[in-house]
Amino acid sequence: MTPAGLALLPTPLVAAPRLAAALGTASLLVKRDDLTGFAVAGNKARQLDALLADARARGADVLVTGGTLGSNFVQAAAAGAAWAGLRCVLVLAGPPVPRSAHPNLAAALTWGAEVRFTGDPDRTAVDGAIDAVAAELAAAGARPYACPRGGASAVGATGYRTAVDELLGQLDGADPVVVVATGAGGTLAGLVAGVVATGRRLRVVGASVSRPADEVAARVLDLACQVADLRAEPRPVAQDVEVVDARGPGHGTASPEGDLAAATALRTEGLVLDPVYTAKALAALPAVAAGRPALFWHTGGLLDAVAAMLAETTRPTTAPTSRTTP
Ligand SMILES: Cc1ncc(COP(=O)(O)O)c(C=O)c1O
Incomplete structure (x- = not known):
């Protein structure tokens, strides 16, 4: 690809x-x-380059991913989605916090991402939540492209x-x-x-x-x-x-x-x-x-x-x- x-x-x-x-x-x-x-x-630019090409090839209109509050990947994904003309929904571990809680969160929001919090500080809970959000978006008529924490x-x-x-x-x-x-x-x-x-x-x-x-x-x-x-x-x-x-x-x-x-x-x-x-x-x-x-x-x-x-x-x-x- x-x-x-x-x-x-x-x-x-x-x-x-x-x-x-x-x-x-x-x-x-x-x-x-x-x-x-x-x-x-x-480093996330190389991974997002491949992920966004795949998302485009599949006709996706929304990128769904996530991680912890301070994830470098989520802010990079938010920027990459904006660049590719995709909506971006991020699932972050833990209870809701204000944008000032971490520079990566502030950056992701500035790039236009929507952020949802799992409420659970355990970062492994994010993986299931990404799939659940993607399924919810698909049920509402969107074409989500889900990718795991870290773009891995x-x-x-x-x-x-x-x-x-x-x-x-x-x-x-x-x-x-x-x-x-x-x-x-x-x-x-x-x-x-x-x-x-x-x-x-x-x-x-x-x-x-x-x-x-x-x-x-x-x-x-x-x-x-x-x-x-x-x-x-x-x-x-x-x-x-x-x-x-x-x-x-x-x-x-x-x-x-x-x-x-x-x-x-x-x-x-x-x-x-x-x-x-x-x-x-x-x-x-x-x-x-x-x-x-x-x-x-x-x-x-x-x-x-x-x-x-x-x-x-x-x-x-x-x-x-x-x-x-x-
Ligand atoms: C600055 C930096 N270096 C290295 C890594 C590790 O990359 P990977 O998640 O592909 O192992 C990350 C992941 O977020 C990162 O932000």
């Missing part, structure tokens, strides 16, 4: 020598998917299957250890499917920020196999999926190691990292790379990153640093 044309690709692959020295890796490349060129969508469907993950072709074209034979922040798993699943399909022995490691590593690895393998089936390519096996636990103090909560990594990236290379995805993944990179050449896949999170910086200027010193994410 041809992408909808949302993301501006290829994203740059840049050397980060000062950050490499600070982290103690032989060299460091950064794949700049914070620069995918659409709204503040970061087989179609969404194909956005990162094709990113492997893009990266291999830029790597020029180099063989770095790739580290990428992993939440719902669509990004890593696409990368794993791509590495297996291209036969390239590239080591890709997911830094899990929201779930235990074994749980993520199982989800990612399942999704990567679905991507392979969709494209009639070889299926990955369990050994192809590598995940480390990068949650630190917990899902959605900034960590001192992550904050240090983010400050180092900012000061050495001007890279802006968010506190709960990219910062934690970068903090995990030195142990994974163990001195070898590495590649950090920057997945964005810019809205959260800037919001965190602004919060530093406004919040009382006693305020908690906890943030919620998908």
Whole structure:
């Protein structure tokens, strides 16, 4: 399927020598998917590119998805739906809150999304609620396109299957250890499917920020196999999926190691990292790379990153640093 044309690709692959020295890796490349060129969508632009193309092909007129209050994906989905001329209905975990509760909610509403709350703080309840809302909309005559939290469907993950072709074209034979922040798993699943399909022995490691590593690895393998089936390519096996636990103090909560990594990236290379995805993944990179050449896949999170910086200027010193994410 041809992408909808949302993301501006290829994203740059840049050397980060000062950050490499600070982290103690032989060299460091950064794949700049914070620069995918659409709204503040970061890695989600690639997934939405595939999802919106599929939605259009199916004649959908409303995108239905969801996540937690702070989900980067839901604000990106709201922007993507607006761009594609679709209505957007978002299902968020938890009781109703005002738009000021989180910058991602404010952004989603600004992009014109309708938001419904499950009333249940358990984020897994969102999946069933997305299907229920889609069924309700269909019964009312709409043509909904439902996609799971994080855009982590087989179609969404194909956005990162094709990113492997893009990266291999830029790597020029180099063989770095790739580290990428992993939440719902669509990004890593696409990368794993791509590495297996291209036969390239590239080591890709997911830094899990929201779930235990074994749980993520199982989800990612399942999704990567679905991507392979969709494209009639070889299926990955369990050994192809590598995940480390990068949650630190917990899902959605900034960590001192992550904050240090983010400050180092900012000061050495001007890279802006968010506190709960990219910062934690970068903090995990030195142990994974163990001195070898590495590649950090920057997945964005810019809205959260800037919001965190602004919060530093406004919040009382006693305020908690906890943030919620998908
Ligand atoms: C900034 C950022 N990086 C990484 C991820 C993880 O992507 P995935 O959900 O595809 O694992 C997300 C997910 O929301 C994100 O917002």
